[in-house]
Amino acid sequence: MDQVQLETFQAVVEQGSFEGAARVLHVTPSAVSQRIKALERAIGQVLVRRAKPCTATVAGEALIRFAGQVALLEKEALDQARGGTRVSIVVNADSLNTWFLPVLTQVPAATFEIHTDDQDYTADLLRSGTAMAAVTAENVAVQGCRVERLGAMRYLAIAAPGLSFESAPMIVYNRKDQLQHRFLAMVGRRPPERIHYVPAAAAFNEAIRIGLGWGTVPEQNAEPLLASGQYVQIFPGEHLDIPLYWQYWRIESALLNELTAAVRTAAVTALR
Numbered sequence: 001m002d003q004v005q006l007e008t009f010q011a012v013v014e015q016g017s018f019e020g021a022a023r024v025l026h027v028t029p030s031a032v033s034q035r036i037k038a039l040e041r042a043i044g045q046v047l048v049r050r051a052k053p054c055t056a057t058v059a060g061e062a063l064i065r066f067a068g069q070v071a072l073l074e075k076e077a078l079d080q081a082r083g084g085t086r087v088s089i090v091v092n093a094d095s096l097n098t099w100f101l102p103v104l105t106q107v108p109a110a111t112f113e114i115h116t117d118d119q120d121y122t123a124d125l126l127r128s129g130t131a132m133a134a135v136t137a138e139n140v141a142v143q144g145c146r147v148e149r150l151g152a153m154r155y156l157a158i159a160a161p162g163l164s165f166e167s168a169p170m171i172v173y174n175r176k177d178q179l180q181h182r183f184l185a186m187v188g189r190r191p192p193e194r195i196h197y198v199p200a201a202a203a204f205n206e207a208i209r210i211g212l213g214w215g216t217v218p219e220q221n222a223e224p225l226l227a228s229g230q231y232v233q234i235f236p237g238e239h240l241d242i243p244l245y246w247q248y249w250r251i252e253s254a255l256l257n258e259l260t261a262a263v264r265t266a267a268v269t270a271l272r
Contacts, residue, residue: 001063003070005039008032009047010067013060013129016053056128064129065144069251072132085255086111090131092119093173094153095244097201098220099270100135106262110255118176119244126247132256133248135263145247150263151271152241156222157183158231159214165234169194171207171215179216183240216240220270241272 011021012032022029040047047060056064075085087110091100096116104112115125123138125131126145141147157180159168170180170192184191196213198204208215209225214234225231246263248256 001042002035002039005035005042006063006067006070008035009039009060010064010071010129012036012048012054013056013064016055018054061128062143065126065249068129068132069144069249072249072253072255073251085109086113087133087255087259088113088115088131089259090115090117090122090125090134090136092117092122092135092137092244093201094218095119095135098153098218099266100263103259103262103266106265107255107259110259118174118178119242120178121176123247126249133246133259136245136247137242138247139243139245142247144250146250147245147247148260148264150244150246150267152243154219154272155179155183155216155240155242156219156226156233157214157216157235157238157240158208158222158226159234160209160211161229161232163211163214163232163234165189165192165214168211168234169196169213171196171198171204171213173197173201173204174199179240179242183216183235183238186240187235187238244271 008021008025011024012018015021015024018029018032022032025032036048043059045059046057047063049055049057089112091114093116096114115131117125119135119137122134122136123142126134126142139147139149172180172195174197181191196207198207204215205217205221207213208217209230222231226233246260248260
């Protein structure tokens with residue numbers, strides 16, 4: 001494949017338009033259009049949905065991953081002598097708020113772009129080529145990726161003292177978050193009618209602490225506050241374990257190998 005055409009295709013998807021790609025590449029929109037058409041003729045597939053914003057088709061997503069992998073390997077080679085390669089990772093919010101951030105200190109040669117999403121959706125950014133690696137609940141390898149089991153994150157259903165399942169609304173991170181619903185299905189209860197949505201990890205925990213309602217929280221966050229009496233378990237003795245996996249591009253990258261080793265080490269002590 002023509003490298004210039006491939007870089008142009010990646011720019012169109014990243015910028016969301018032919019005009020945005022033209023600005024980044026310092027060429028005309030007409031030149032961008034010609035390169036994309038030439039690449040599509042060479043591949044024999046439509047690669048870009050001409051919409052606002054422009055997005056990759058299913059065929060195009062595989063090329064986006066390939067373009068990102070080529071760029072990473074090229075940048076690693078160039079940066080060995082001058083330092084610093086950017087690594088894009090997607091991590092579920094609870095992992096980011098508990099055990100994952102210290103992992104990054106073990107890879108000092110890299111700079112990081114962190115994306116966050118529900119653990120059931122983090123693999124989507126791998127598919128689109130936006131992320132090079134992900135902490136995800138998906139155990140089936142995304143095309144072009146390796147997958148390793150990390151362990152399970154344990155969740156407890158907690159509330160402020162004096163509240164109970166019958167008396168308190170349910171707090172949910174966002175509309176993708178199904179942890180509370182899974183917990184209730186496990187204990188044979190139906191979701192309540194009253195639900196609060198609090199889409200930030202620290203605010204989610206604070207909402208529970210001040211009595212806004214009950215929610216499921218990682219045991220790493222819950223145990224100190226349970227011990228101090230600031231939280232109570234609304235279903236004592238019950239817990240929900242969510243298996244987590246590390247998925248990353250299947251390329252021979254020294255940086256990704258170093259990051260993967262650090263993730264493995266941290267998960268041994270942080271997860272069940």
